[in-house]
Amino acid sequence: MANDGVAMQRGLSRIFTIENQAGPDNVPFYHSWGAAGAIEQPVGDVTRQEAPSMTEYGAFDVVGEIPGAIENATTTLMLKDRMAASEVLKFAQRRCPFDIQIHQGRCTDPRDFDEGWDKIRVFERARATTYSTDEVGSLTSGDNDEVTEELEVSATNYYEILPMNFAERATAEVTNEIIAIAVCDRPDCGDCGEASSGCSKVFAISGPASSSPGLAAEVIFTADAFTTAGDTPISTLAAGQDPDDGTCVGSNLVVVSNAVTDFGIHYAPSADILDGTETWTKVTTGLVAAHYPTAISSASPRDTWIVGDGGYVYFATDPTNGVEVQDAGVATTENLVDVDAFSTKIVVAVGANNAVIHTENGETWAAVTGPAPGVALNCVAIRKDKEWWVGAANGNLYYTKDAGQHWFTKAFPGSGSGSVKAVIFASDTVGFMAHQTAATVGRILRTISGGNTWYVSPEGTANIPDNDSINDIAVCQDEVNIIYAGGLGANAADGIIIKGSN
Numbered sequence: 001m002a003n004d005g006v007a008m009q010r011g012l013s014r015i016f017t018i019e020n021q022a023g024p025d026n027v028p029f030y031h032s033w034g035a036a037g038a039i040e041q042p043v044g045d046v047t048r049q050e051a052p053s054m055t056e057y058g059a060f061d062v063v064g065e066i067p068g069a070i071e072n073a074t075t076t077l078m079l080k081d082r083m084a085a086s087e088v089l090k091f092a093q094r095r096c097p098f099d100i101q102i103h104q105g106r107c108t109d110p111r112d113f114d115e116g117w118d119k120i121r122v123f124e125r126a127r128a129t130t131y132s133t134d135e136v137g138s139l140t141s142g143d144n145d146e147v148t149e150e151l152e153v154s155a156t157n158y159y160e161i162l163p164m165n166f167a168e169r170a171t172a173e174v175t176n177e178i179i180a181i182a183v184c185d186r187p188d189c190g191d192c193g194e195a196s197s198g199c200s201k202v203f204a205i206s207g208p209a210s211s212s213p214g215l216a217a218e219v220i221f222t223a224d225a226f227t228t229a230g231d232t233p234i235s236t237l238a239a240g241q242d243p244d245d246g247t248c249v250g251s252n253l254v255v256v257s258n259a260v261t262d263f264g265i266h267y268a269p270s271a272d273i274l275d276g277t278e279t280w281t282k283v284t285t286g287l288v289a290a291h292y293p294t295a296i297s298s299a300s301p302r303d304t305w306i307v308g309d310g311g312y313v314y315f316a317t318d319p320t321n322g323v324e325v326q327d328a329g330v331a332t333t334e335n336l337v338d339v340d341a342f343s344t345k346i347v348v349a350v351g352a353n354n355a356v357i358h359t360e361n362g363e364t365w366a367a368v369t370g371p372a373p374g375v376a377l378n379c380v381a382i383r384k385d386k387e388w389w390v391g392a393a394n395g396n397l398y399y400t401k402d403a404g405q406h407w408f409t410k411a412f413p414g415s416g417s418g419s420v421k422a423v424i425f426a427s428d429t430v431g432f433m434a435h436q437t438a439a440t441v442g443r444i445l446r447t448i449s450g451g452n453t454w455y456v457s458p459e460g461t462a463n464i465p466d467n468d469s470i471n472d473i474a475v476c477q478d479e480v481n482i483i484y485a486g487g488l489g490a491n492a493a494d495g496i497i498i499k500g501s502n
Contacts, residue, residue: 006106006118010035014110015077017091018099021125022429022450023387024399024410028101028113031087036102037076037150039121041158044068073123073158075100081133081147088151092131099429100126100153101448113448114455119162120448122429123155161430161448162481162502163459169497170229173220176206177495178486183474184248184270199476200225201274203253204486205234206495207242217243219253223274226484226499232273236266236282244294250301254319256293258308263292265306265319285322286314291329295349299341303362307336307349311357313365327365331357342382350377350390356404358388368404372396381423383431389451391420397433399451412445412454421487426475432457432483434470442470442487444500458500465498466490 015036016028049064077088077100091098100123108116130152138144187198202222208215216233234255237243241262246255248270255266265283272278287293291312298304306314306323311332314323334355341347348358354370354377370377376393383389386403389410395418397410409415414437421442422434433445433454444464446457458464470487482501489496 013104016101024451034079039075041073042071072154077151079149092128097125124157126153126155164500166464168465169226173231174495177488180205180246181474181486205246236280249298258292297339297341303344307339309335331365331367338379350380371398371407426480430480436469442467
């Protein structure tokens with residue numbers, strides 16, 4: 001798949017559409033006799049802001065700029081008409097959103113949706129705006145040209161999917177297993193600080209190795225996408241005490257610990273961590289003894305959920321001031337190990353013995369029957385309001401499209417053995433999964449179909465760096481081709497941080 005130096009040619013592209021958009025049950029359709037026209041993505045003109053010049057009469061200074069709105073991307077699908085039902089007329093007649101993928105490649109099989117490409121152009125939430133054909137009849141014997149259908153479309157989201165390579169990062173700083181990893185960044189042109197692509201500031205949380213119980217938990221950090229890295233101890237966690245999860249909440253990196261002798265919420269300003277000047281603070285306000293925190297997820301600086309032992313759910317409008325109990329083990333009494341806040345209203349948590357609980361208003365929690373009776377559920381990711389993905393200790397990946405009323409198993413290479421450790425979606429189309437095989441080898445799988453199929457990444461013949469387990473994966477805002485992963489290094493010798501990028 002390495003074709004960086006190959007110029008694009010029109011013949012090196014094929015079209016797939018996904019009716020009802022990318023999703024676990026929606027199979028991409030291959031339009032083998034089709035082609036895509038020119039792509040246009042208006043990004044808005046720039047309006048100058050002016051003010052009278054301070055130094056010259058009749059002159060004006062430019063004091064600012066107002067960027068215009070990004071508009072929908074447009075293209076035209078062109079297909080040879082056949083003596084059969086049209087492959088695209090239904091999109092114009094139904095007027096429902098669908099997805100388009102233009103796969104481009106060389107030396108691969110274009111029929112292979114998952115791996116037969118070198119570059120993909122994605123149109124999400126596309127809608128037909130015009131359907132037309134060439135003249136379909138003739139009045140003279142010499143007029144016998146072929147007929148072409150055209151479907152003009154307009155899509156809400158347009159971006160590219162590229163092959164990935166994985167490389168180990170921060171090898172000198174990582175000495176212990178990585179428990180959690182988070183990208184705490186957003187795209188910035190430099191108006192609100194340093195310019196960033198949105199993938200530069202990353203924090204990984206490590207726990208003391210079992211072979212070195214006297215070591216302190218640490219944060220390994222970078223401000224330049226792991227071109228350089230640093231590490232610092234979480235000073236409020238005693239030596240030998242493990243953190244369990246962490247994420248950025250507002251301006252702070254917040255770490256939770258289930259350690260019986262040192263449980264609590266630990267935080268420090270993320271900017272200070274990057275500068276090496278941080279002061280860590282521990283908070284236990286609102287936490288209940290024996291119901292210690294295990295996982296955290298935040299939908300906004302004022303909407304953060306922490307789950308813990310005995311089915312406890314805590315809520316914080318500001319974790320630096322502590323938490324309040326939102327569910328005191330009523331929905332479930334099982335130990336909860338992961339939580340995902342999709343919005344300020346939709347939150348799902350999972351845990352031991354098939355436990356799945358959720359809230360649809362951000363306040364009231366209820367249990368649903370999970371997908372695997374008696375099995376420990378390791379992780380949860382919400383792709384849409386009622387579509388949840390759950391990874392389990394039996395090596396299976398499950399999903400529901402109706403908020404847990406019905407569950408389905410999604411097969412992937414190696415499913416049914418080992419353990420699924422993490423699932424995350426970078427967009428409606430692209431997602432990643434961490435799977436530990438029965439042979440204690442960590443793998444990363446990717447979907448480019450909203451979960452319909454999953455394949456082992458990286459694409460092509462490259463390999464992931466040796467490791468025993470990938471525990472967590474983090475993605476970037478508005479970027480589907482960069483991920484960060486953390487876990488246990490090969491032979492349990494130390495931890496590992498892996499960056500995946502094109």
